Amino acid sequence: MSLPPGFLDELRTRLSIGQVVGRKVMWDQRKSNQGKGDLWAPCPFHQEKSASFHVDDRKGYYYCFGCHAKGDAISFVRETENVGFMEAVEILAGEAGMPMPKRDPQAQQKSDRRTQLAEVMEMAVQFYRLQLKTGAGAEARAYLAGRGLGDRALERWEIGVAPPGWQNLWDHLTGKGVTEDLILGAGLGKPSNQGKKPYDTFRHRIMFPIRDARGRAIAFGGRAMDPNDNAKYLNSPETELFDKGRNLFNLKPAREAAGKGQPLIVAEGYMDVIALSEAGFEAAVAPLGTAVTENQLQMMWRVSPEPVITLDGDTAGQRAAMRVIDLALPLLEAGQSVRFAMMPEGQDPDDLLKSAGSGAMRDKIEGALPMVQLLWDREVEGKNFDSPERKAALDKSLREKIKLIKDPSIRSHYGQAIKDMRWDLFGAKRPAAIGGGPRNTWTPKGAKLPAQSSTKASMLAGDNLSEDHLREAVILAVLIRNPLILNDFYGALERMRCSTPEADHLRQALLRMEAEEGLQDQLIEQIGEEPLEMLFSQAHVAITPPVRRPDNGDMARMCLAEELAKLTARRGHAHEVEDAIEEMNSDVADERLTQRLAQSIAAMNNAGRQDNDDSAEYDTSGNGARIKKEERSAFDALLDKIDFAKSGRDT
Known part of the structure; x- marks a missing residue:
C-alpha cells in the first residue's frame, strides 16, 4: 500500500519521539534535559547500565553510542514491536489520532507530481533572486537596504523581486519547458478571465520564499512595492504543496536554533522574523498571513515546549493574543504552554530592535508573561468591580475559561493562580x-x-x-x-x-x-x-x-x-454599641439611638434562634422585639449611661 504525499511528514509532526521511546525506557534524569528535548537512557536494543542511548525530541531521531542503533519513531516501533513498516505506521497513526488513508493506486503518480511542483518552485526562487540583481530590482534593493538588510542577509533569506509586468515569470518558465499545468498547479500563475494568456500571481513585489520542514520551497510571500496596492502582503494560494495553516515561515532553521537552546519566538510577519534572526534570535517563525492555527501551535510545541508569542502593543495585538489563548487552553499539557512578549505600543519586533537594540528585545523575551496572566488581564482590564454582582460575573467568566483545560492538574493550577490574582485585586483593600x-x-x-x-x-x-x-x-x-x-x-x-x-x-x-x-x-x-x-x-x-x-x-x-x-x-450589633458609646458624649445622642440599638438586638436574636437558647428567658420590648432578660439588663444599663451623659450636658 502506498501512502499519500505528506502523510508521513504529518505523522512525524504530530508525534513526539520522546513519548514513543519513553514507553520502553527509563530516562536518566541527571543527564537528560527534557525542556530542550535532549533525552538519555540505557539502550533498549542491547544490555547496558550507562545511559548511552540518545533521543533528540526536536529533530525526531534516536542514536545509541554503544550499539549504533539509529532511526525515527517509525523505525523504533518496528524494532521494539517486531512489526513491519505499515503496521508501525498504523500503530503511530492511532496514537496521533490520524486515520490511515485508504488504498490509493495513484499515490506514486501524486508523489511524482509534488516532486515536479517543488522543482518548479525552485526555478521561481532562482528567477526572482536574479531579478533583484538587475536594473528591475533597483527600487527593491533600495527599500531593503533602508530596512537594514545587506547582501549577506539577502543571500541567506533568498530574497528576490517580481518585476512589474504580467508574464515575466510565466514566459521564463514556459521558455524552460515547464508546462502550463505545473505553473498553475504551483500557484505561480493565474488563468485569465478574458481568454488571454495566463498571468503571473506576483507582480511588482519583494519575494520571500517559504520552505517546509524539509527545506523544500512550497510557496512565496510577496510585499507590494506600490504603496497604493490594496494588498500589502500577498501569499501563494493553497496548492498541493502549500497549506498555509500547516506551515510556518522559517521553520527548519528555527528548529535547528531552538535545538541549540534558543527560545522559539513567534512573530507576525516575514520582516519581523528576518530582523529577529539577524539580531541573533535565530529561532524565530511566523504564521503565514493567518491567525495561529491548531496545527501551527502543535508544530511550535514540537520545536519548543514554551514558544514566546511577540505581539504588537496595540488593540489588534491584544486581540491576537486572546485568540491564541482560546486556541491553546484545551491543548495544554504539563510543561507545554505559551508565553507572551508584548511590544511597546505602536511597535513590532523590527521597530523595537531598531529603536532600542537587541538588549531591549531580550528583556521582553525573558520577561514574557505566562498565559494565565493575560487571561486574567483580559477579564479585569478597564473594568470596575465595585459590587458583588460584578465580582460574580468575573468569577463566572474565568471559570468558563478554565473549564476548557482538559488536563486536571493544569486546570487545578490555573484555578489556584486565578485565586491568587483575585486575592491581590480584592483582598488587599x-x-x-x-x-x-x-x-x-x-x-x-x-x-x-x-x-x-x-x-x-x-x-x-x-x-x-x-x-x-x-x-x-x-x-x-x-x-x-x-x-x-x-x-x-x-x-x-x-x-x-x-x-x-x-x-x-x-x-x-x-x-x-x-x-x-x-x-x-x-x-x-x-x-x-x-x-x-x-x-x-x-x-x-x-x-x-x-x-x-x-x-x-x-x-x-x-x-x-x-x-x-x-x-x-x-458583628453588626457590636458596631452599634461602639457608635452608642462614641455618641454618648456628643450632641447627636437622641431617641433614634435607642431605637437603633433595639433593632440591632432584635436582629441578633433573630439570627440566633437556632442557638441552644431554649432555656433562656425573654422579654418583649416596646417595639415587639424579643430580647433575652440578661441582654435587656445590659441594654438598660447602657441607656442609663446615655441618659446620665445627656443630663450632664443639660445642666
Missing part, C-alpha cells in the same frame, strides 16, 4: 478586622474602626468577642472538613472579618484552595500542621459535621449559613 484583628490592611474612609480597649472591656463587646472567636473556628472547621462546599461560601468567607491573626491566616489560606477532596492536605502543605492542630483541638470544633454521606453536604451548608448569619448579626 480589606478594612481592619473587628475585635482587634490584623491592622496591616487599608481602611477606607468612613469605615468603622476596631473596638477600643475600653469598649472590649464592656460586658456586651467582651461577650461578642469570645463568641465570635468560637463561631469563626466552627466556620473554618466546617469548610476544611467539607471542601466540596467551599465555592458556595467563597464570597461570605472573603467578607468574613476574623478576630485573631491565627483565624485570619487560615481564612486567607482557604481562599487560595481548590474546592476538592484533599483540601486539608493542601492546607498542611501551604501553612503547616500546627494551625490545623490548634483549630481542631478546641472542644467546640469537634462537633463540626464532615461529609461522610451525600446528605451531609446539605447539613454542612445549613450549619455554615446559620453560623455566618449569627456572626454577621452580632
Whole structure:
C-alpha cells in the first residue's frame, strides 16, 4: 500500500519521539534535559547500565553510542514491536489520532507530481533572486537596504523581486519547458478571465520564499512595492504543496536554533522574523498571513515546549493574543504552554530592535508573561468591580475559561493562580478586622474602626468577642472538613472579618484552595500542621459535621449559613454599641439611638434562634422585639449611661 504525499511528514509532526521511546525506557534524569528535548537512557536494543542511548525530541531521531542503533519513531516501533513498516505506521497513526488513508493506486503518480511542483518552485526562487540583481530590482534593493538588510542577509533569506509586468515569470518558465499545468498547479500563475494568456500571481513585489520542514520551497510571500496596492502582503494560494495553516515561515532553521537552546519566538510577519534572526534570535517563525492555527501551535510545541508569542502593543495585538489563548487552553499539557512578549505600543519586533537594540528585545523575551496572566488581564482590564454582582460575573467568566483545560492538574493550577490574582485585586483593600484583628490592611474612609480597649472591656463587646472567636473556628472547621462546599461560601468567607491573626491566616489560606477532596492536605502543605492542630483541638470544633454521606453536604451548608448569619448579626450589633458609646458624649445622642440599638438586638436574636437558647428567658420590648432578660439588663444599663451623659450636658 502506498501512502499519500505528506502523510508521513504529518505523522512525524504530530508525534513526539520522546513519548514513543519513553514507553520502553527509563530516562536518566541527571543527564537528560527534557525542556530542550535532549533525552538519555540505557539502550533498549542491547544490555547496558550507562545511559548511552540518545533521543533528540526536536529533530525526531534516536542514536545509541554503544550499539549504533539509529532511526525515527517509525523505525523504533518496528524494532521494539517486531512489526513491519505499515503496521508501525498504523500503530503511530492511532496514537496521533490520524486515520490511515485508504488504498490509493495513484499515490506514486501524486508523489511524482509534488516532486515536479517543488522543482518548479525552485526555478521561481532562482528567477526572482536574479531579478533583484538587475536594473528591475533597483527600487527593491533600495527599500531593503533602508530596512537594514545587506547582501549577506539577502543571500541567506533568498530574497528576490517580481518585476512589474504580467508574464515575466510565466514566459521564463514556459521558455524552460515547464508546462502550463505545473505553473498553475504551483500557484505561480493565474488563468485569465478574458481568454488571454495566463498571468503571473506576483507582480511588482519583494519575494520571500517559504520552505517546509524539509527545506523544500512550497510557496512565496510577496510585499507590494506600490504603496497604493490594496494588498500589502500577498501569499501563494493553497496548492498541493502549500497549506498555509500547516506551515510556518522559517521553520527548519528555527528548529535547528531552538535545538541549540534558543527560545522559539513567534512573530507576525516575514520582516519581523528576518530582523529577529539577524539580531541573533535565530529561532524565530511566523504564521503565514493567518491567525495561529491548531496545527501551527502543535508544530511550535514540537520545536519548543514554551514558544514566546511577540505581539504588537496595540488593540489588534491584544486581540491576537486572546485568540491564541482560546486556541491553546484545551491543548495544554504539563510543561507545554505559551508565553507572551508584548511590544511597546505602536511597535513590532523590527521597530523595537531598531529603536532600542537587541538588549531591549531580550528583556521582553525573558520577561514574557505566562498565559494565565493575560487571561486574567483580559477579564479585569478597564473594568470596575465595585459590587458583588460584578465580582460574580468575573468569577463566572474565568471559570468558563478554565473549564476548557482538559488536563486536571493544569486546570487545578490555573484555578489556584486565578485565586491568587483575585486575592491581590480584592483582598488587599480589606478594612481592619473587628475585635482587634490584623491592622496591616487599608481602611477606607468612613469605615468603622476596631473596638477600643475600653469598649472590649464592656460586658456586651467582651461577650461578642469570645463568641465570635468560637463561631469563626466552627466556620473554618466546617469548610476544611467539607471542601466540596467551599465555592458556595467563597464570597461570605472573603467578607468574613476574623478576630485573631491565627483565624485570619487560615481564612486567607482557604481562599487560595481548590474546592476538592484533599483540601486539608493542601492546607498542611501551604501553612503547616500546627494551625490545623490548634483549630481542631478546641472542644467546640469537634462537633463540626464532615461529609461522610451525600446528605451531609446539605447539613454542612445549613450549619455554615446559620453560623455566618449569627456572626454577621452580632458583628453588626457590636458596631452599634461602639457608635452608642462614641455618641454618648456628643450632641447627636437622641431617641433614634435607642431605637437603633433595639433593632440591632432584635436582629441578633433573630439570627440566633437556632442557638441552644431554649432555656433562656425573654422579654418583649416596646417595639415587639424579643430580647433575652440578661441582654435587656445590659441594654438598660447602657441607656442609663446615655441618659446620665445627656443630663450632664443639660445642666
